[in-house]
Amino acid sequence: xxxxxxxxxxxxxRYQTTVPEGVRRALKLGKRDxxxxxxxxxxxxxxxxxxxxxxxxxxxxxxxxxxxIATHPRHVRxxxxxxxxxxxxxxxxxxxxxxxxxxxxxx
Numbered sequence: 573x574x575x576x577x578x579x580x581x582x583x584x585x586r587y588q589t590t591v592p593e594g595v596r597r598a599l600k601l602g603k604r605d606x607x608x609x610x611x612x613x614x615x616x617x618x619x620x621x622x623x624x625x626x627x628x629x630x631x632x633x634x635x636x637x638x639x640x641i642a643t644h645p646r647h648v649r650x651x652x653x654x655x656x657x658x659x660x661x662x663x664x665x666x667x668x669x670x671x672x673x674x675x676x677x678x679x
Contacts, residue, residue, distance in 0.1 A: 595619065 579592040591601065599621040601607065606622035641648055651659075 577594065579594050581589045581592050583589050591607070595601070599607070599619070601621060608620045608622040610618040610620065612618065
C-alpha cells in the first residue's frame with residue numbers, strides 16, 4: 573500500500589474547494605473528472621475518482637471465487653461446445669458499449 577499523506581484545502585463562502593495537487597495526482601484527476609465521497613459510519617470520508625471504484629459486493633464475490641478456485645481447482649471446467657453455441661446464438665447481433673452508463677442518470 574502506498575504511503576499515507578495529509579493535505580488540506582479550505583471552503584469558500586459557497587462551500588466550494590480546490591482539490592489539492594497531491595490528491596489530483598494520486599487519483600489521476602483531470603479537469604471535468606468526477607469524484608465520489610464515501611461517508612463512513614465513523615464520520616471519516618473517503619474521496620475516490622468516480623467510475624474507477626470497485627463495487628464492494630462484486631469485490632467480495634470475486635474474492636470468494638478466487639479462494640474457491642484455489643481451494644477446489646478440480647471444480648473448474650471448460651464450457652462445453654453445445655452451451656457455447658447456444659450462448660453465441662443468444663447474443664448474435666447484440667452490440668455492447670462497455671463505456672456506456674448502465675443508468676441514464678449517470679450520464
